[in-house]
Amino acid sequence: MKEQLAQLLTDAVARLQASDALPADLAPNVMVERTRDRAHGDFASNLALTLAKPARAKPRDIAEQLVSALDTGGTVEKVEIAGPGFINFFLGPTAWHGVIADIAQAGADYGRSQLGAGQRVQVEFVSANPTGPLHVGHGRGAAYGAAVADLLAAIGYDVHREYYVNDAGRQMDILAASVYLRYLDLCGVELSFPANGYQGDYVWDIGATVHREHGERLQHPVAEVFAGVPPDEPAGGDKEAHIDGVIARIRDLLGADDYRLVFDAGLTAILHNIRQDLKEFGVEYDEWFSERALTDSSAVEVAIERLKASGHTYEDNGALWFRATDYGDEKDRVIVRDNGQTTYFASDIAYHANKLERGYDRVIDVWGADHHGYVPRVKAALTALGDDPERLDVLLVQFAVLYRGGVKVQMSTRSGEFVTLRELRREVGNDAARYFYVMRKCEQHMDFDLDLARSQSNDNPVYYVQYAHARVISVFRQLEEKGYRRDSAEGLAQLTRLTEDHEQELMINLSRYPEIVEAAAINHEPHQLPHYLRELANDFHTYYNAHTFIVEDSALRNARLELIDATRQVIANGLGLLGVSAPESM
RNA sequence: GCGCCCGUAGCUCAGCUGGAUAGAGUACCGGCUUCCGAAGCCGGGUGUCACAGGUUCGAAUCCUGUCGGGCGCGCCA
Numbered sequence: 185m186k187e188q189l190a191q192l193l194t195d196a197v198a199r200l201q202a203s204d205a206l207p208a209d210l211a212p213n214v215m216v217e218r219t220r221d222r223a224h225g226d227f228a229s230n231l232a233l234t235l236a237k238p239a240r241a242k243p244r245d246i247a248e249q250l251v252s253a254l255d256t257g258g259t260v261e262k263v264e265i266a267g268p269g270f271i272n273f274f275l276g277p278t279a280w281h282g283v284i285a286d287i288a289q290a291g292a293d294y295g296r297s298q299l300g301a302g303q304r305v306q307v308e309f310v311s312a313n314p315t316g317p318l319h320v321g322h323g324r325g326a327a328y329g330a331a332v333a334d335l336l337a338a339i340g341y342d343v344h345r346e347y348y349v350n351d352a353g354r355q356m357d358i359l360a361a362s363v364y365l366r367y368l369d370l371c372g373v374e375l376s377f378p379a380n381g382y383q384g385d386y387v388w389d390i391g392a393t394v395h396r397e398h399g400e401r402l403q404h405p406v407a408e409v410f411a412g413v414p415p416d417e418p419a420g421g422d423k424e425a426h427i428d429g430v431i432a433r434i435r436d437l438l439g440a441d442d443y444r445l446v447f448d449a450g451l452t453a454i455l456h457n458i459r460q461d462l463k464e465f466g467v468e469y470d471e472w473f474s475e476r477a478l479t480d481s482s483a484v485e486v487a488i489e490r491l492k493a494s495g496h497t498y499e500d501n502g503a504l505w506f507r508a509t510d511y512g513d514e515k516d517r518v519i520v521r522d523n524g525q526t527t528y529f530a531s532d533i534a535y536h537a538n539k540l541e542r543g544y545d546r547v548i549d550v551w552g553a554d555h556h557g558y559v560p561r562v563k564a565a566l567t568a569l570g571d572d573p574e575r576l577d578v579l580l581v582q583f584a585v586l587y588r589g590g591v592k593v594q595m596s597t598r599s600g601e602f603v604t605l606r607e608l609r610r611e612v613g614n615d616a617a618r619y620f621y622v623m624r625k626c627e628q629h630m631d632f633d634l635d636l637a638r639s640q641s642n643d644n645p646v647y648y649v650q651y652a653h654a655r656v657i658s659v660f661r662q663l664e665e666k667g668y669r670r671d672s673a674e675g676l677a678q679l680t681r682l683t684e685d686h687e688q689e690l691m692i693n694l695s696r697y698p699e700i701v702e703a704a705a706i707n708h709e710p711h712q713l714p715h716y717l718r719e720l721a722n723d724f725h726t727y728y729n730a731h732t733f734i735v736e737d738s739a740l741r742n743a744r745l746e747l748i749d750a751t752r753q754v755i756a757n758g759l760g761l762l763g764v765s766a767p768e769s770m
Numbered sequence: 771g772c773g774c775c776c777g778u779a780g781c782u783c784a785g786c787u788g789g790a791u792a793g794a795g796u797a798c799c800g801g802c803u804u805c806c807g808a809a810g811c812c813g814g815g816u817g818u819c820a821c822a823g824g825u826u827c828g829a830a831u832c833c834u835g836u837c838g839g840g841c842g843c844g845c846c847a
Contacts, residue, residue: 267790521845528847556774557842662806729811
C-alpha cells in the first residue's frame with residue numbers, strides 16, 4: 185500500500201516536471217508513512233516539504249500542485265493537504281480487507297518476507313565462558329540474540345546461529361584447578377581454597393563426579409600441590425600469582441593426560457549444563473565453535489603470521505604487539521606474551537578472520553556492554569588483515585538488574601553469589617523471561633522486575649498478549665458448543681460487513697505486522713515486537729468487549745470470525761518470533 | 771583523565787531514523803458482566819523531553835558543550 189502511494193506521488197512529480205511546473209533536475213525522495221493520528225488519514229507524505237527548498241516554492245503550493253496531478257482512484261478515497269504541507273491519504277473501508285485473506289492464506293508465514301534472500305548472516309551470541317552456569321546477564325544476551333536471529337531469518341536471511349566456546353585459556357585452567365582442589369577435599373584432604381578459584385557449588389559437583397569415577401587415584405599430597413606457590417591474597421600475597429602457581433603445580437603432578445581429564449570433566453559438565461539451559465529456554469544453535477579447535481588447527485598462528493606480514497606488529501619487552509593504534513584503537517595490544525602464550529585477543533582475531541572467511545555477508549556479535557572497549561581492537565585487527573570491518577556488527581547489550589520486592593538483587597560470578605538463568609526461568613517461567621528480556625532496546629539498562637514477571641495478573645504484559653490469543657481460541661470453542669460451524673469462504677466473501685471502527689482499527693494494525701517485523705529485523709530491535717503485540721492485543725480486547733462475534737447473522741458472524749482468527753494468527757506469529765508460547769487456554 | 775551507552779509523566783519505558791497537539795503501561799479515582807473467559811473494557815491528568823547553545827521550513831530525535839547515572843580503559847578472559 186505504501187509503495188502504491190509512493191508510486192502515485194512519483195508519477196505526479198514526473199508529470200509536473202514534464203509540464204515545467206517543477207524543475208526537471210529534482211531528485212525527489214518520496215516517503216510515505218503511516219499516520220500517527222487517524223485524523224490525518226491512513227498514510228501521509230512529507231514530499232512537498234522536502235521539495236520546497238530545491239524547487240524554491242512554498243510547501244503548501246507544491247502540495248496543491250502534487251495533489252492536482254495525482255492520479256488517484258481505487259482504494260484512495262480522499263487526499264488532503266494539512267499542516268505545513270503534508271499530503272494525507274484517506275483510504276476507503278474496503279482497503280484493508282485484503283489483509284484478512286493474506287493472513288488466512290499465509291498462516292504461520294504471514295509477516296515473513298524475502299527481503300534478505302540470498303544473504304548469509306551469522307549471529308554469535310551468549311558465548312559465555314564454560315566456567316560456570318549461565319546467569320541472568322547471559323539470559324538477556326540469549327533472548328536478544330535469539331530474537332535478532334529469528335527476525336533476520338523471518339525476512340529471508342540465511343541465518344547461522346553460533347556459540348563461541350572458550351574452551352582454552354587461563355580461565356579454564358582456573359576452573360580445572362578449582363575442580364581438582366574440590367576433588368582433593370572430597371578425598372578428605374584439608375586445604376585452603378584459592379581466593380581466585382571458582383567457588384560455586386557446581387565445582388563441588390564436578391569434583392564429586394571425578395572422585396566417583398576415579399577414586400583416589402588422582403590424589404597428591406597437599407604439600408606438593410602448594411609447594412613453592414606464592415602466597416594467596418588473604419595471606420598477604422597476590423591471588424593471581426597464587427592461582428597460576430597452583431595451576432602449574434597441578435599440571436606437573438597430574439601429567440598431561442590426567443590434567444586433561446580433570447580439565448575436560450569441568451568443561452563437559454558445564455557445557456552440557458549450558459546447552460541444556462539454552463535449549464530449555466528455546467534457544468538453539470547451528471554451531472558450537474571451539475576455541476581449542478582454532479588453536480589446534482594453528483589458525484591462531486596463521487592469523488598472527490598474517491598480521492606480522494602486514495607489518496602491523498612489533499616486539500617489545502619480549503612480547504609481540506599489534507599496532508592497533510594504526511587503525512584508531514586507543515593503544516597497541518599484546519598478542520603473544522613474553523612467556524610465549526598467545527592472548528585471548530589473538531584467538532579472537534583468528535576467530536573473526538575465520539568468520540569472515542566463511543563467506544557471510546554480515547557477521548553479528550552480541551556482546552555484553554562491558555566488552556564495548558573491545559570493539560575497536562577487533563575491527564582494527566580485521567582491517568590490518570585486509571578484511572572489511574564493516575561486515576562485522578557488534579551489538580552491545582546492557583546489563584539487566586533484577587529487582588525482587590523492590591530491592592536490587594546483588595550478583596558476583598566469582599564468589600558464586602548470582603542468580604542463574606535456570607533459577608530465573610524456574611521463578612518466572614520461560615515465556616515471561618523471554619518476553620521481558622527483549623521488551624527494552626538493547627542499549628537500555630534494564631530493570632527486570634521479578635515480581636511483575638511472575639505475577640499472573642493484568643499487570644503482566646506477557647499474560648495480556650497471551651490472553652488475547654487464548655480468548656480467540658475460546659470463542660471458537662464456544663462456537664462449536666453453540667452448534668455453529670465456521671465458514672471461512674462465507675466470511676472472506678462478507679468482509680464488507682466489517683464496518684465498525686474497532687474492526688477497521690484491528691485490520692489496519694494487522695496490516696502493520698510485516699512492517700514491524702521488517703523494521704525490528706533490520707534495526708536489530710526485537711523490542712518493537714512486544715510493543716506492537718501489546719497494541720494489537722489491546723485492539724482485540726477492546727473489540728471483544730464492544731461486539732459479540734457469535735451472532736445469528738451468519739455473514740456477519742463468519743466475517744468477524746475471520747478477523748479474529750487473523751488476529752490470533754498474528755499474535756501467534758509474533759510471540760513465536762520471540763520464543764514465547766501462544767497458549768490455547770490459560 | 772579518556773572512550774562507549776543512557777537521561778522523556780510519581781515509577782518502568784515507547785517515540786516508526788528530522789515532521790503535525792510528545793505517547794503506552796503502572797500507580798491513583800470512578801464506571802462497565804442475566805450475553806463469546808473481568809487474566810478484559812471505558813472514562814479521568816500528569817511533562818522545562820537533564821541543561822545551554824547550534825544546524826533549518828521544522829529538533830525529544832543531528833552537532834557542540836555542561837551536569838548527572840552506568841560501563842570500560844591488563845603481557846585477564
